[in-house]
Amino acid sequence: GRPLGLIAGPCVIENEAATLRCAERLMTICNGVGMSLVFKASYDKANRTSVTAFRGPGMTEGLRILAKVKEALGVPVLSDIHSIEQVAPAADVLDVLQIPAFLCRQTDLLVAAAKTGRVINVKKGQFLAPWDMKNVVGKIRACENENIILTERGASFGYNNLVVDMRSFPVMRAMGFPVVFDATHSVQLPGGAGTSSGGQREYVEYLSRAAVAAGVDGVFLEVHEDPEQALCDGPNSVKLNDLPELLKKLKAIDAIVK
Amino acid sequence: GRPLGLIAGPCVIENEAATLRCAERLMTICNGVGMSLVFKASYDKANRTSVTAFRGPGMTEGLRILAKVKEALGVPVLSDIHSIEQVAPAADVLDVLQIPAFLCRQTDLLVAAAKTGRVINVKKGQFLAPWDMKNVVGKIRACENENIILTERGASFGYNNLVVDMRSFPVMRAMGFPVVFDATHSVQLPGGAGTSSGGQREYVEYLSRAAVAAGVDGVFLEVHEDPEQALCDGPNSVKLNDLPELLKKLKAIDAIVK
Amino acid sequence: GRPLGLIAGPCVIENEAATLRCAERLMTICNGVGMSLVFKASYDKANRTSVTAFRGPGMTEGLRILAKVKEALGVPVLSDIHSIEQVAPAADVLDVLQIPAFLCRQTDLLVAAAKTGRVINVKKGQFLAPWDMKNVVGKIRACENENIILTERGASFGYNNLVVDMRSFPVMRAMGFPVVFDATHSVQLPGGAGTSSGGQREYVEYLSRAAVAAGVDGVFLEVHEDPEQALCDGPNSVKLNDLPELLKKLKAIDAIVK
């Protein structure tokens, strides 16, 4: 199996300086533990629970900042795209185009993204069985793009709660593409805080360790220097200072199961 | 309470003649039982399980056909919109703009639709608690549009299955807007047929009766002259011939609980 | 179909006087609306959340009181049994032996109960699919007892929550035996109040109406003169004063669907 990789970054691009600083810190940490990094950050959180919540700098400014991160640090960058219009400008900058979970069945978006030849990371919808991702894979492969990543981010489990079914990793890996565990979204409590989604950062480490032990190709983590001050998804973001210890454990577990 | 209304039509616009014929049949049936009708049909099924499945005539042709239905028969028409670009042309023709379940939290789409002043019918995501629809309502009301309909179409229940929680009707009605039960999508088995979604048409009547008895303002049904020949969602569509009997029962139940 | 019947009574036998008074009130109410009554009350709540909660008078005293109710009022009586030792004394008094949901798969208890020839009411486990009740039915029929009632009381839906899947009624009725909807246990929030189970009495009416509209043979309701003072399951018990209005609606709905 491939060595375990990391996709990490802040939930949202808060500003250029903070984004660069975060990416630099992440590179230092990943170099320290010997792990590859893809830097992720969103330019527009289009489905915040509340209409007044901070959404990010928008696509143009966001892609500019991500291009700068890429150029300055030489790290591959990933962001999520929400419509066909975003595909071309995003593919100019991004190494990985990410399809959000709720759009994972949208044929046109998948096809447009696939045709760019970029790596496509599809998050499995909370409403989808792992085996049903084969239809998603089929839509991308029909465009002769085999650069596919599948990401688990929890399944609906009653109301305002998600559960990670660890069987999904072997099920999706059997499709022949790398599978990533998104630990920070998996501990969200959707809508659970009334006017925003709650989160259970305290379970990120347990679930990440479990997922790596079950067998995954990468881990996806939203991080922040100071999660309490984060403009988005603070309750489930990992503190940068806690990351090195976590990654060391994950690497050690990964070495046993691969 | 308002008298029970019906939103009905084929899953997808198959062609002009079939669509007009279906709308005419529906009007005759609704007149017969004394029930108001909103005609629904989709012009593009953008998230079919398989990339090769029939998707419909596209927006331009689809809206042309719906405009014809509206003009010829004087019936209000509803269709679902998937992106901001579709809002303006759709609002030119449609009386009701429908937001699909998976997009129910997309702020920009909700806001763009709301600003047209049209009636907005939002389907509750399969991954959303009924009380969380208050945030969706808030996004529309922030645009000073109070023409809101909320539609229940089932909640994720394990894999490849949905369950209708009848508590969602009183929960959502307490928000002050009409609530509709989408009986035909609620009996879908998502992805359950391997390369397409399965359906359990046999439960449409039971669930519709139950929902009306729990208390709803309308029922949403996908219908077809011959569901076995439908180009989309045949397994959960109601046969037009079976509709009058069903509607009579629903009206009688509605009269008891309102 | 059979006319709709009622199984009702207090959650637990609090004392002789209160039990008789409740049964009398219920008979008056049922006579008033023209509905048959089976009186239910438990003599021992063996699985209260807390070890210090009130459990009831025990089997011997409880059966004595139920025998008195039966004799004084001529109403059939039902109670739940928890072990094989309870079967014989219970069958001496009770018209209906009820198997609690969590014991619904216990072969020995089902067989012992079945062999008495009494009516057996089995509550479907919160962890069981409706179609799996056919195996339960098979265990009883293997003892040549065809006096079977199957009761829906909600299915596990995430944590501390139950959902009533209205498809379960047609599924279980197709097995050829009467099906009852237990409305008051279906609105329990298991463990939801920390050291006791919470309840949502406000949904009893909505769910009962829905279940009757879907089609059931009977409704099961826990009632109390003053639910706030009930020694058990107050939060989900129906106030006796509210019962006549509810039953009238249920009867009217039942008349439409049968």
Place this chain on the structure above:
Amino acid sequence: GRPLGLIAGPCVIENEAATLRCAERLMTICNGVGMSLVFKASYDKANRTSVTAFRGPGMTEGLRILAKVKEALGVPVLSDIHSIEQVAPAADVLDVLQIPAFLCRQTDLLVAAAKTGRVINVKKGQFLAPWDMKNVVGKIRACENENIILTERGASFGYNNLVVDMRSFPVMRAMGFPVVFDATHSVQLPGGAGTSSGGQREYVEYLSRAAVAAGVDGVFLEVHEDPEQALCDGPNSVKLNDLPELLKKLKAIDAIVK
């Protein structure tokens, strides 16, 4: 943390020779990998799906065989008890009294078992939230017995399916008692095979690895020389020959996280 221990044995006592042979093999394997063993086997499977399925030799004969295993091999033995009458004879022989999941809230059984002073292993009901096990713990501690083990065996997830929520391990361990992961029951598909429960043996290894990585004190595995020939739960039993490799991996993962 405690070093990882194993609870293992056949689902049911098939006969004396096979039971002794299995226990011997397990001891050899556990000695080989340096892991403690508690031998488990059931004497009566009281809730088989079908009334005609093999249930075991009964309590008296079963306890005789387990006493023999204990005496011959010096291994602690565990079995599950289903009623208060079984507590005293079982406590004479068994080192660990196991409370089945469906009985985990039964106060009398918990209390009777607790009073023997034996170790009590309670399986969490498929219908229970992990935090609700604190009430179960409270019932045992009220009898001044602190020898408690809590076992996860999956939570209801839709119909005929279970999911293991790895958050349950830290939640239950925070109660201060050892927590065990029952890997073989967690991969059952309850009722999923029509007249018996299906199973997914292929996921035992993935889930065990994940649970150990999340952090548990022990793993519970049903094993068989030849699962295809097992008289009970073959579809989810682990082949003895596959066990040493699995245990080595689990030990290595455990060493990283403790």
